[in-house]
Amino acid sequence: MIRILRYLILISLILSGYYLFISEYFYLSEANFLEKQIVKKEIAENKKEIIQEKEHEVASINVKKNIEKKQYFEKKIVILQGDTFVSILQNLNFKQKKIYEIISKIENSFDLKKIKTGEIISVFENNLGEIKKIEFFKDSETIISINFDKEINLNIRELTKEEFVESKEYIIIESLFSDGIKNNISPDILVKIISLFSFDLDFQRDIRVDTVVSVSYEFDEIVETGKLEYNDIKYASIIIDGKQLEYFKFITDDGYVDYFNREGKNVKKSILKTPLDGARISSNYGMRKHPISGFNKMHKGVDFAAPTGTPIYAGGNGVIEYVGINGGYGKYIRIRHNNGYKTAYAHLSNYKKGISKGVRVNQGEVIGYVGSTGNSTGPHLHYEIIYQNKHINPLKLKLPSGKILEGKELEKFKVEYKIIYADHLSMLYE
Numbered sequence: 001m002i003r004i005l006r007y008l009i010l011i012s013l014i015l016s017g018y019y020l021f022i023s024e025y026f027y028l029s030e031a032n033f034l035e036k037q038i039v040k041k042e043i044a045e046n047k048k049e050i051i052q053e054k055e056h057e058v059a060s061i062n063v064k065k066n067i068e069k070k071q072y073f074e075k076k077i078v079i080l081q082g083d084t085f086v087s088i089l090q091n092l093n094f095k096q097k098k099i100y101e102i103i104s105k106i107e108n109s110f111d112l113k114k115i116k117t118g119e120i121i122s123v124f125e126n127n128l129g130e131i132k133k134i135e136f137f138k139d140s141e142t143i144i145s146i147n148f149d150k151e152i153n154l155n156i157r158e159l160t161k162e163e164f165v166e167s168k169e170y171i172i173i174e175s176l177f178s179d180g181i182k183n184n185i186s187p188d189i190l191v192k193i194i195s196l197f198s199f200d201l202d203f204q205r206d207i208r209v210d211t212v213v214s215v216s217y218e219f220d221e222i223v224e225t226g227k228l229e230y231n232d233i234k235y236a237s238i239i240i241d242g243k244q245l246e247y248f249k250f251i252t253d254d255g256y257v258d259y260f261n262r263e264g265k266n267v268k269k270s271i272l273k274t275p276l277d278g279a280r281i282s283s284n285y286g287m288r289k290h291p292i293s294g295f296n297k298m299h300k301g302v303d304f305a306a307p308t309g310t311p312i313y314a315g316g317n318g319v320i321e322y323v324g325i326n327g328g329y330g331k332y333i334r335i336r337h338n339n340g341y342k343t344a345y346a347h348l349s350n351y352k353k354g355i356s357k358g359v360r361v362n363q364g365e366v367i368g369y370v371g372s373t374g375n376s377t378g379p380h381l382h383y384e385i386i387y388q389n390k391h392i393n394p395l396k397l398k399l400p401s402g403k404i405l406e407g408k409e410l411e412k413f414k415v416e417y418k419i420i421y422a423d424h425l426s427m428l429y430e
Contacts, residue, residue, distance in 0.1 A: 072124035072132055079119050085112045088121060092131060102134075102146060105154050110138055140227060160223040165234065167427035169214040176207055188230040189217050196236055196259060198338050199269045200245050200317050206360075212239040216424040232257060235424050243360075248417040253409050264405030264413055269363055271316040271341060273394050275383060276370065279304035282380055284395075300391040301344070301384035308349050308379040310370040314361040315343040315385070323357055329382065330374025333367055346382035347373050 077088060085106075089099045106112060115136065124133040134146045138156065145155040170183040180190040193215060194203055201207065218231040236259075237246035247259040247267050259267040283303035318337040326332035329346035333355065336342050349371025361367055372379045385394045405413050 072126060075123045075125065077121045077123060079115060079117055079121065081117050083117070085115060092123065094131075101152055105152050106144065106146065109154065109156060110144060140229060141222065143224075159225065161220045162223060163218065163220055165216060165218050165423070165427070167214075167216040167235075167424045169212065169428055172207060172211040172213060173209060176203060176211070176213060180213065185215070186219075186228070186230050189215065189233065192217075192230075192233050193236055193238075196233060196247060196267060197238055197245060199267060201238065201240075201338065206240065206319070208240060213237070214239075214424070214428075216420065216427065233259075235420050248413075248420050250405075250413050250416060252403070252405075258403070260405060260413060260417075262414075262417065264410045266403040268399075269316055269402045270399040271337065271343060271385060271394075271397060272313065272363065273397060274304065275313045275315045275343070275345070276304060276306055276310055276381055279306040279310070279381070281305075301346075301382050302394050303380045303382050304370075305378070305380045306370045308369070308371055310381075311366045312345055312348065312368045312370060312381055314363055314365045314367050315383075316341070316363045318343075318361060320355060320357055320359045320361060320367075323351060323355055326374075328375035330376060331368070331371060332374075335361060335367075340388045342386040344382075344384040344386065346384075347371055347376045347380060349373065349379075 079088070086099060086103065089102060094102070103112070119137065122135040123131055124135070126132055132148050135143055138144045141159050141161060143157045143159060145157060147153040147155065168183060168185050170179055170185075172179050176194065177187075177190050180193075181187065193213070197203075214235075214237040215233060216235040217233045220229045220231065221227070222229070232249055234249045235246070237244055239245075245261075247261055249257065250260050251257055261267075281302060282305035314335055316335070316337045318335040320333065321336040321342065322332065322334040324332065326346070329344075331348040331351065332344065332346045333348065333351065334342055334344045345368060347370075348368040351368045352366050355361075355367050370379050370381050383394060385392050385397055
């Protein structure tokens, strides 16, 4: 009995100890959990306070910046006929001493006489109406700023320029110029096209309906103003009745920008001083005793003695204006070139087949043959050059040389023109 009692007491002690252990364990776990939650809450609140403090600091800085930021109101003044920079400053109520200081400051860097009628001066005022800055263009790429703080400060700022290449193609219905404008091509580029082809074409007579014009050109955009500046033509082509004239931009070895066809021949062509091979001058330009009439008479050309049948070449690109018998000139050809020039060929024995009025010929192309028709004492070519309806001495004619590329320079050109043409087609049809 006593033994049973002892077992019961032992079991009770064990159960009581286990109960106390379990109770304490859960108490401590709950306390630890609550402590962690409190710590987490404190950390979150601290973070929130830090974020709020930072936001407050940023807001304060922004407010400070906004307070410090100067807000200017721009007023534009157009320079009218009779205006000077001095008169404009006077109208802005600057005192004479201040005007002198401003003018002196500017003229160290820029001649104010170069400001033209129609240009704009920008005046910037603060909210109190005080002038704080004046700006105007030194040129299309540069702005001059005069800042008025404690003293007058001059700042010259280069504008940002971006370079572009554009390609266009159109068909002429009315004229190269008017149809070009309709196709959004700048007048600057159209004038350059006309100048480029002026050695080959008479734009009043040669251009016809359905002529195809194709061009690639360079231009810059001034980022701050959006102004466009048109530069060089890179490629230009004109197709008339299926015949194509085309030129590519190329910088020659001697540093000149020029234009050449695919064979490397220059767009600029001189008129030939001697339009046949192996000839000798038999009579010069000027006053002479006529070999038939015996009277002193102005000889308006140069005579080249050569055997009958010697080929005669066109002195330059142009259109046959006259072909046929022309009095004492006998069988005669006159070619109309561009830029006011004409060439005439007299005493021919015959014309080359296909030569007739209105036919286009190229420089160096055979147009006829030496003869002795008309008032002539023997086979020779009488050759005249006429400029604006006045005869000039062919041997004293000064026109562009018409450079032809050769060797390594020609090889370099061929590589470049192929790239230009590929880029042109890519931009047209992309």
